[in-house]
Amino acid sequence: MKLRLYDTYTRSTRDFEPLQPGEVGLYACGPTVYNYAHIGNLRTYIFEDVLRRVLTFNGYQVKHVMNITDVGHLVSDADTGEDRMELGSQRTGMTAWEIAAMYTEAFRADMARLNIQEPTIWCKATDHIQDQIETVRCIEAHGYTYRTSDGIYFDTSKLPDYGYLGRLDIEGLQAGSRVELGEKQHSTDFALWKFSPPDQQRQMEWDSPWGKGFPGWHIECSAMSAKYLGPFFDIHCGGEDHITVHHTNEIAQTEACHSTRLANFWVHGYFLQINAARMGKSVGNFLTVQTLIDEGYDPLAYRFMCLGAHYRARLNFGWEALESASTALNRLRAACHSWGTPSEADANFLARFTTEINDDLNMPRALATVWDLVKSDLSDAVKKATLLKADEVLGLRLAEWEPAEAAIPAEILTLAQQRQEARAARRWQEADALREQVKAAGYEIEDTTQGPRVRRV
Structure with a gap:
């Protein structure tokens, strides 16, 4: 189109x-x-x-x-x-x-x-x-x-x-x-x-x-x-x-x-509104990007929220709406990350996506096409390639996103440290037993040149 x-x-x-x-x-x-x-x-x-x-x-x-x-x-x-x-x-x-x-x-x-x-x-x-x-x-x-x-x-x-x-x-x-x-x-x-x-x-x-x-x-x-x-x-x-x-x-x-x-x-x-009124400095009801960050939100969640409304429609800001956008963005990020290495983008989905964005920047329908892609039967590699191509327009930095590493419990870190001390003292049997305890708890120890690294299995 x-x-x-x-x-x-x-x-x-x-x-x-x-x-x-x-x-x-x-x-x-x-x-x-x-x-x-x-x-x-x-x-x-x-x-x-x-x-x-x-x-x-x-x-x-x-x-x-x-x-x-x-x-x-x-x-x-x-x-x-x-x-x-x-x-x-x-x-x-x-x-x-x-x-x-x-x-x-x-x-x-x-x-x-x-x-x-x-x-x-x-x-x-x-x-x-x-x-x-x-x-x-x-x-x-x-x-x-x-x-x-x-x-x-x-x-x-x-x-x-x-x-x-x-x-x-x-x-x-x-x-x-x-x-x-x-x-x-x-x-x-x-x-x-x-x-x-x-x-x-x-x-x-x-x-x-x-x-x-x-x-x-x-x-x-x-x-x-x-x-x-x-x-x-x-x-x-x-x-x-x-x-x-x-x-x-x-x-x-x-x-x-x-x-x-x-x-x-x-x-x-068109305007972003808050409580159905225009947001503005002159009336003192304005929020900044830093306000969103201070409330614990990624600024890209706000970008995602804006993509959900047509640019020629007024959009009412609310914290619940931003929370919903944040949840949806994280779902999309997690899906994209889980698909591994991309291959070739699907021409049919890209054609549908292009039709929507070329229709006076209809981003709500373009996002609906993206969710159809997520639920499709295409291979993970094709889905990822297609989504990354669409992100050239969405601007959500999906290729850069990495899941945050979960905090390692203190008791697991203590066991890892005790194992390191046992290895240093050449108490190999004790070190092996401590590794097994860590493994039984759902974690593994990787020995690197910078020291042991603990991660969830």
Whole structure:
């Protein structure tokens, strides 16, 4: 089956055809590094990792670009409030630069724990200030900007189809807006460049043709994606919360500058909820990967849990659900390990698996196919080879898993030590008798160059 993906822009599931044969340009909105990522954030990155793995599974060479927002993301989407990085600095007592570095590394560590592949290219907003300035100048040159006392703004009224991605009711938004517009001409207008307050020096600010300041949140993704992938590329990803504001504004900027909608496919993952409410830092109900580890769970159990729901369906987090996922993952690991050396993968099962993953990344049905494989009459060697091939998409590191060695009882270790002492004293008959006692208890002693090793038979 040909790969099909749901495109938010057209509101339809379409056959995927890369713009360049055999190659895929994929851009994913990365984290704002003012705090730890929570597992709701990370569900989106798991979905994007699955998408990348499915593209690779289909034979495409993927150029995956992810940004790091380390400046310009204000508390409010209405371009008001403080910069989240500056707030993080106040909260921690560290500089904005220091917290950006710390939380970037924490995010990468969480990715590794969840076996999320790192992108081909990382791009930090603060490393691309000039690119963002040039993009704003391009938009300005085409007549889509105006100046206020606090920045350069995008005039959304100049784009007849502004808001198409989110199917926004622009007239209704303007009429019913409760946002204090200030000098903004329309409620949907947004900042391209913000001026530094005249009475204070920000930690992060740069000179520009319009004055000292910092870029708006949306401009970084338009500028950096176009730099690394071109002004029209294959797939742009993000969370469902990006649809109506951030991605809508990325498209507007790119239409104004390059006359494209930036990406051929816009693909969005849906929220992880807790108690039927969105998980978020602002409401204080977020859990981190470290929280799961502290509760005794392998982070890959959370990845497995996410695979059990379609990426376009909201998933409610609960400890019972995570426990069930952990149990199922361990069953799959144990089965895979018990099958020994793999041989050749079964073509029929792989075809079924491919059909499911190519149907808009239908991972719940792909997992059902995996369990059918486990219960099948195929030889163990074939089942293992097939499962390991499927794990190229699942990302569960099944080939690496080893069962934990059971703790050896103290009395057995005492007998092994007494035998070693008897051997050292050349009391061979006593040593043999102690070995038999250990064997009778269900253990055996293996003499190695590093000393005796005890294991359960």
